[in-house]
Amino acid sequence: MSVANRPPRLAAGLLRRMLPNRHRDDVLAELENEYQADVVPARGEFSARVWYWRQALGSVLWHARHGRRGPLQSLECLLQDVRFAWRGYARAPGLGLLSIATIGLGVGVSTTVFSVLNGVVLRPLPYPDSHELVRLWNNWNLSKGVVEELMVQADGFQALHGRLNARATLTGQGEPAELFGAEITPGYLSMLGAVPLAGRFPVVGETVPGESDVVVLAEATWRRLFGGDTDVVGRTIELGGVSTTVVGVAPAEFRPVVRGVEYWKPMTIDPDDFSDYQGVAQVTVIGRLDPSAPADAARVSVTQYAEGVRERSPRAFGESWVDASAQVSLHRVLVGDNRATLWTVMGAAAFVLLTACANVANLLLARASRRRREIAIRLGMGASSGRLARQLLTESVALGALGGAAGVGLAAALLAFGEVVLPAGLPLSEAVRLDTRVLSFALLATFLTSLLFGIGPALRAARLDPQRYLRESAPSFSRSRESARVNRLIVAAEIAMAVVLAIGAGLMLRSLGELNAVDTGLRADGVTTMRIRLPANSRYAEEPDRAQAFRAITERLATVPGVASVGAGTFLPLQSGLVTAVYGVDGVEYPENQPPPNAAFQMVMADYFDTLGIPVLAGRTIARSDVADAPNVGVINRTFAEDAFGGVGEAVGKKATMFGGVEFEVVGVVGDTLQQDPQSEAWAEAFFSFQQGPWWPSMYVLVRGAPDAMPTAASLREAIWELDPQVPILDIRPMTEVVRSATAQPRYLALLLSGFGAVALALGAIGVYGLMSFAVNERTYEFGIKAALGATRRRILQQAVADALPPAVGGLIVGCLVAAGLSRTMQGMLFGVAAHDLVTFAAAPAILFVVALLASYLPARKAARVDPKQLTGAE
Amino acid sequence: MGKGSFLGEFERLVLLALLRVGNEGYGMTVRQELEQTTGRAVTIGAVYATLARLEEKGLLSSWHVDPEPHRGGRSRRFFRVETSGRKALAESRAVLDRMWAGVDVADEVQS
Numbered sequence: 001m002s003v004a005n006r007p008p009r010l011a012a013g014l015l016r017r018m019l020p021n022r023h024r025d026d027v028l029a030e031l032e033n034e035y036q037a038d039v040v041p042a043r044g045e046f047s048a049r050v051w052y053w054r055q056a057l058g059s060v061l062w063h064a065r066h067g068r069r070g071p072l073q074s075l076e077c078l079l080q081d082v083r084f085a086w087r088g089y090a091r092a093p094g095l096g097l098l099s100i101a102t103i104g105l106g107v108g109v110s111t112t113v114f115s116v117l118n119g120v121v122l123r124p125l126p127y128p129d130s131h132e133l134v135r136l137w138n139n140w141n142l143s144k145g146v147v148e149e150l151m152v153q154a155d156g157f158q159a160l161h162g163r164l165n166a167r168a169t170l171t172g173q174g175e176p177a178e179l180f181g182a183e184i185t186p187g188y189l190s191m192l193g194a195v196p197l198a199g200r201f202p203v204v205g206e207t208v209p210g211e212s213d214v215v216v217l218a219e220a221t222w223r224r225l226f227g228g229d230t231d232v233v234g235r236t237i238e239l240g241g242v243s244t245t246v247v248g249v250a251p252a253e254f255r256p257v258v259r260g261v262e263y264w265k266p267m268t269i270d271p272d273d274f275s276d277y278q279g280v281a282q283v284t285v286i287g288r289l290d291p292s293a294p295a296d297a298a299r300v301s302v303t304q305y306a307e308g309v310r311e312r313s314p315r316a317f318g319e320s321w322v323d324a325s326a327q328v329s330l331h332r333v334l335v336g337d338n339r340a341t342l343w344t345v346m347g348a349a350a351f352v353l354l355t356a357c358a359n360v361a362n363l364l365l366a367r368a369s370r371r372r373r374e375i376a377i378r379l380g381m382g383a384s385s386g387r388l389a390r391q392l393l394t395e396s397v398a399l400g401a402l403g404g405a406a407g408v409g410l411a412a413a414l415l416a417f418g419e420v421v422l423p424a425g426l427p428l429s430e431a432v433r434l435d436t437r438v439l440s441f442a443l444l445a446t447f448l449t450s451l452l453f454g455i456g457p458a459l460r461a462a463r464l465d466p467q468r469y470l471r472e473s474a475p476s477f478s479r480s481r482e483s484a485r486v487n488r489l490i491v492a493a494e495i496a497m498a499v500v501l502a503i504g505a506g507l508m509l510r511s512l513g514e515l516n517a518v519d520t521g522l523r524a525d526g527v528t529t530m531r532i533r534l535p536a537n538s539r540y541a542e543e544p545d546r547a548q549a550f551r552a553i554t555e556r557l558a559t560v561p562g563v564a565s566v567g568a569g570t571f572l573p574l575q576s577g578l579v580t581a582v583y584g585v586d587g588v589e590y591p592e593n594q595p596p597p598n599a600a601f602q603m604v605m606a607d608y609f610d611t612l613g614i615p616v617l618a619g620r621t622i623a624r625s626d627v628a629d630a631p632n633v634g635v636i637n638r639t640f641a642e643d644a645f646g647g648v649g650e651a652v653g654k655k656a657t658m659f660g661g662v663e664f665e666v667v668g669v670v671g672d673t674l675q676q677d678p679q680s681e682a683w684a685e686a687f688f689s690f691q692q693g694p695w696w697p698s699m700y701v702l703v704r705g706a707p708d709a710m711p712t713a714a715s716l717r718e719a720i721w722e723l724d725p726q727v728p729i730l731d732i733r734p735m736t737e738v739v740r741s742a743t744a745q746p747r748y749l750a751l752l753l754s755g756f757g758a759v760a761l762a763l764g765a766i767g768v769y770g771l772m773s774f775a776v777n778e779r780t781y782e783f784g785i786k787a788a789l790g791a792t793r794r795r796i797l798q799q800a801v802a803d804a805l806p807p808a809v810g811g812l813i814v815g816c817l818v819a820a821g822l823s824r825t826m827q828g829m830l831f832g833v834a835a836h837d838l839v840t841f842a843a844a845p846a847i848l849f850v851v852a853l854l855a856s857y858l859p860a861r862k863a864a865r866v867d868p869k870q871l872t873g874a875e
Numbered sequence: 876m877g878k879g880s881f882l883g884e885f886e887r888l889v890l891l892a893l894l895r896v897g898n899e900g901y902g903m904t905v906r907q908e909l910e911q912t913t914g915r916a917v918t919i920g921a922v923y924a925t926l927a928r929l930e931e932k933g934l935l936s937s938w939h940v941d942p943e944p945h946r947g948g949r950s951r952r953f954f955r956v957e958t959s960g961r962k963a964l965a966e967s968r969a970v971l972d973r974m975w976a977g978v979d980v981a982d983e984v985q986s
Binding site: 015019022023026027030031033034038054055058059060062063066 | 901902903906907916918919920923924927951952
């Protein structure tokens with residue numbers, strides 16, 4: 001028989017599963033026979049398939065309805081339950097919709113957060129056997145010479161490699177394009193499991209200067225700049241002003257360790273250039289452990305090597321450098337602080353989910369209470385309580401399923417707007433998506449929440465005594481004590497969770513406030529920053545040409561209307577990416593067992609300090625007269641002055657050395673600026689004249705505008721392009737934005753927790769409102785009697801509200817206690833605020849108390865206005 | 876006779892269809908006969924379930940036939956109506972006739 005005439009496999013499989021054994025083979029065979037012999041020839045294949053499906057489904061349903069006990073019978077019961085539930089909710093959809101929306105919110109939020117947690121923290125890195133990958137000297141970079149020796153001497157690794165960030169301008173392919181890339185030791189890409197999409201990767205021997213003009217492109221870059229041209233391998237391109245041969249392309253599936261890398265070149269190590277061995281520490285070392293080596297072999301061997309280096313050059317390397325050599329898993333390195341943050345957010349999301357659960361539980365309990373008459377009748381007519389409980393549970397699961405589906409939809413929508421939802425600079429964010437594990441989480445969350453809020457009404461119904469309810473002719477004064485108690489407990493739990501979230505949010509907000517208040521050391525208002533990178537062409541090949549070019553640029557910018565001052569420097573404050581070097585002070589011997597003093601450094605020109613508003617504390621700043629022939633001078637910051645010379649006043653006129661012996665005279669001291677983020681302390685920093693030692697063709701240019709006449713970005717660009725239209729101008733943005741982005745993560749966390757807190761608060765308020773309404777509804781008769789007996793409206797109101805207070809207050813207290821316990825885990829994320837900050841712990845519950853009070857007052861007020869005559873007339 | 880349960884409507888139809896195909900039929904033939912004569916869609920599962928139930932009640936008997944020698948042939952289960960089955964049918968008809976006597980639904984029936 002031809003394959004095309006096979007009946008639909010899915011339908012056949014369904015039949016195979018669902019039919020009782022005795023008929024199964026016969027039915028399947030007969031159907032297939034008829035299908036092939038009669039139906040397909042008569043009706044054509046598509047119509048025949050439809051016919052087959054009809055037969056399959058019809059047979060299954062028939063057996064469900066008419067067959068004896070079997071799995072199909074349960075299916076039939078389930079379908080009945082669902083139909084019944086649907087009818088019940090269709091009559092009064094409000095409650096159903098509210099429950100679905102609430103569950104949807106809870107599941108959606110927690111699923112979104114889990115998908116982030118999953119992508120960043122839980123999933124292994126996208127490299128084969130990624131648990132073997134480690135970084136050595138985490139938080140430190142090494143010089144090329146050290147790396148070279150380390151690669152040879154270290155044991156216990158399958159592979160050990162180094163990388164450093166690089167930039168180069170690609171010319172000769174249309175518009176010049178600035179590319180971000182990496183210089184690597186040969187074998188680095190293979191260690192990470194990359195396989196060339198085309199060509200090959202750099203090999204040993206290509207690190208020798210002169211042999212290193214080869215490059216591997218990233219697939220995206222290759223497609224973007226070369227149109228995916230297949231004979232790009234072997235082609236020569238102008239990269240960084242040097243003729244470079246493209247030797248390979250790395251596939252898009254390969255995720256570079258540093259995001260955004262567009263090319264890889266072999267790292268050149270020139271044994272003659274001192275800066276390769278000591279001096280500039282710019283190489284990151286990443287290795288792959290050897291699983292067959294003894295567990296400690298790698299660590300011991302690296303420590304030994306580091307000790308060896310320290311013994312050879314004790315002035316340059318100290319104990320702390322040796323200690324820092326410890327390996328850290330690469331995953332940990334990439335995730336960094338985000339791990340703690342994400343687990344905190346996950347905890348908060350879990351609270352939101354639980355609060356949503358609690359709310360729906362209350363709603364369903366209220367509904368079950370109202371239906372107790374109907375339930376009692378059904379019980380009285382012979383329905384088993386087990387069956388009834390199952391039906392109620394089915395209802396809850398159905399609600400939960402719909403809510404869960406809505407939640408997944410919400411999560412999908414939130415993730416689609418990824419950039420809005422995720423914090424800026426989140427590592428591994430490309431792994432954040434709704435994958436199988438995340439969907440399983442959503443399923444589990446939905447199932448558990450359905451059980452949680454469904455079990456209450458189901459159990460209650462199972463234990464109902466039908467006689468009691470059927471005999472009642474008048475509404476009882478109080479509904480069953482137990483049910484009221486459960487409701488109150490649930491509301492108290494909701495309030496407690498809302499308090500925890502509110503306190504968490506409050507702590508983060510205060511922390512954020514403290515961070516924003518930190519003195520950055522500069523005046524960011526009115527300053528525009530941009531990065532200018534001189535193209536690597538003949539015009540800027542020589543260092544003096546570059547100095548001249550930047551001087552021309554800064555002078556030209558100063559003439560733009562609205563510009564008050566212009567400065568330039570090789571690094572921008574409040575960003576990471578410091579480069580440090582060891583320094584020495586003339587006449588001071590550093591003891592061998594102390595860490596060598598390190599300072600950040602940069603080259604500045606024009607009015608750098610003035611433009612950024614950095615105060616001069618002593619002496620002078622870098623001047624135009626500090627040219628190449630003039631004596632080497634440096635300006636240091638306060639921390640440097642205090643560490644090296646004992647004070648601001650002592651430093652001017654003293655001599656110091658950096659870069660392995662280059663001496664300079666300290667001519668001025670300036671205030672500290674934050675090199676990284678407000679949470680870190682300022683490093684010692686030295687500033688040198690760009691004219692006395694330009695290294696990089698790239699500088700940050702800073703422009704301060706006159707207070708009432710800010711120059712536009714366009715006018716600045718035009719001014720520069722007048723000098724050379726080929727110069728790329730990148731990242732033009734206000735300095736205030738740079739400052740803001742340094743606090744991006746704490747701000748994100750604060751906003752997120754506040755959002756969660758607000759949601760939980762809203763849910764808690766709804767819970768209290770609902771509880772109160774319901775309680776008050778049940779007691780209208782009682783209120784009516786009291787009013788008829790002369791109680792004033794006010795007294796009734798007071799009593800009603802007072803009755804609602806105990807759960808609210810109880811919840812607040814429990815919530816505060818839980819928050820006190822949990823906030824300790826947040827200490828690492830807080831800045832300038834204690835984990836037990838009294839202000840937050842007092843304010844949050846107070847706010848919630850007011851909200852709870854209001855939520856209980858409103859329904860009570862409505863009830864107290866009811867005319868007593870109306871009530872006694874009813875029933 | 877008469878003390879047992881009535882024949883279900885579908886059971887009756889299956890018995891009749893089986894008789895119509897010469898009192899020797901299997902699932903597919905009974906199903907097709909039913910579909911053609913009643914003009915309604917009939918699922919094979921329903922047919923088999925009913926045949927099995929009728930056999931349990933003793934109104935049908937069944938036997939296996941060895942596979943045909945050609946490719947793809949398989950062993951089949953054939954059914955036939957037993958005497959008790961015929962009796963049940965006859966009774967069912969008698970009951971219906973009595974119920975129909977004097978009842979006129981011509982005006983409401985749209986054919």
